[in-house]
Amino acid sequence: MHILSKLIDLELKFKHYRIPFFILFFFWLLGFISYSIIEPGKSIWELFLLSITVRSCPTGGDFNNFYSLVFPILIEVVIFGFIIGELLEKYNPIVTSRILAKHRKNHTVIIGYTHLALRIINACIENHNQFAILEDNQESVEDLISSGEAVVVGDPTQESNLIFGNLKKAKEVFICADDVRTAILCTEKIRKLNPFCPIYVRAFEEHVQEYLRQPPLSAYAFSMSQIAIEKLDEIIESESGKAIVIGRDHLAHRIAYDISTQKGREVYLFDDENYGIEFMVNKKLHMVHKFACYISDFQEKMNLDEVTQVFICWVRESEFDEAIYLASKFFLLYPHIKVYVRVADEELIDLVQKYNATTFSSSLYTFEKLQKKVTRQSSILPPKTSLKK
Numbered sequence: 001m002h003i004l005s006k007l008i009d010l011e012l013k014f015k016h017y018r019i020p021f022f023i024l025f026f027f028w029l030l031g032f033i034s035y036s037i038i039e040p041g042k043s044i045w046e047l048f049l050l051s052i053t054v055r056s057c058p059t060g061g062d063f064n065n066f067y068s069l070v071f072p073i074l075i076e077v078v079i080f081g082f083i084i085g086e087l088l089e090k091y092n093p094i095v096t097s098r099i100l101a102k103h104r105k106n107h108t109v110i111i112g113y114t115h116l117a118l119r120i121i122n123a124c125i126e127n128h129n130q131f132a133i134l135e136d137n138q139e140s141v142e143d144l145i146s147s148g149e150a151v152v153v154g155d156p157t158q159e160s161n162l163i164f165g166n167l168k169k170a171k172e173v174f175i176c177a178d179d180v181r182t183a184i185l186c187t188e189k190i191r192k193l194n195p196f197c198p199i200y201v202r203a204f205e206e207h208v209q210e211y212l213r214q215p216p217l218s219a220y221a222f223s224m225s226q227i228a229i230e231k232l233d234e235i236i237e238s239e240s241g242k243a244i245v246i247g248r249d250h251l252a253h254r255i256a257y258d259i260s261t262q263k264g265r266e267v268y269l270f271d272d273e274n275y276g277i278e279f280m281v282n283k284k285l286h287m288v289h290k291f292a293c294y295i296s297d298f299q300e301k302m303n304l305d306e307v308t309q310v311f312i313c314w315v316r317e318s319e320f321d322e323a324i325y326l327a328s329k330f331f332l333l334y335p336h337i338k339v340y341v342r343v344a345d346e347e348l349i350d351l352v353q354k355y356n357a358t359t360f361s362s363s364l365y366t367f368e369k370l371q372k373k374v375t376r377q378s379s380i381l382p383p384k385t386s387l388k389k
Contacts, residue, residue, distance in 0.1 A: 135152075339355070
């Protein structure tokens, strides 16, 4: 498999340098034909040696002098340039990743490196399907670049980067970036490059989703927080009393708003970055602009004996320690409170469950829904489903 990968990589490099090699070959062929006319009695081997300037042709005149001067220069520029370029690329794997992406065909394109994107990438690898990812943050995709995957580092809204991802020959596109501008611009530009491939695009606002669904874009637009709340509704409705929601993204805001609409319920939303939410604020929804990571932070605002649910919706990896700490403290001090912790990595679930907490994942819920919506040729279908279809 390693040798095959090397051969494919070498083939792609030759394709990348095809114009210089073609010029070299054309010039050599011109020399070979010219020497065969000048020296008609020579054998093919002797003509070959003349054409690569190993031997000299006394009767060649000015042509021989010109050819003997130019051909070695072409050899040096093309052959040695290719070798030096290869050596330099060993120290710049970003270039190699871009070349790999440019030569992908019938592949899956992922735009934006998020938890959802990672699930899609893992599915592609598991199903042995080709993919390319476009991401403007090089640090996020460093591991993928190092492992030799097809990655285009740069702004995905720039057409040059979309061309490097070979969107014209993609079989499907997943736009996972949590950014309205990226969602709209990428969808519009991709549809111009490829009128037929399915586009699955993440968008929070309903009016943006509606725009993306209309022809000629005809994308499948979805909201991760909306999909997640559909899964969490049963949990939210199963309890009464006060609730705490900790987080700063759309999902945290949705959960808080959803609880506040329940009869007889009250919710405290701890958001250290936003002063408002995307939904209509009501008297039952209290916003606290604070990074709450200790039990005392909550005790200042409410009587925790009246709280029945806590939703910890942080998504940053650096905050997982705080999430575990809070889950453990609620378990020890207020065992009657049901704690729900948002986790993107399944390997961490057991650690959370030690403290009688329940985990949930918006990326998992969304990925499972996408698996039901994609076409039969999709790279993210479960292996058994792919085989059957």
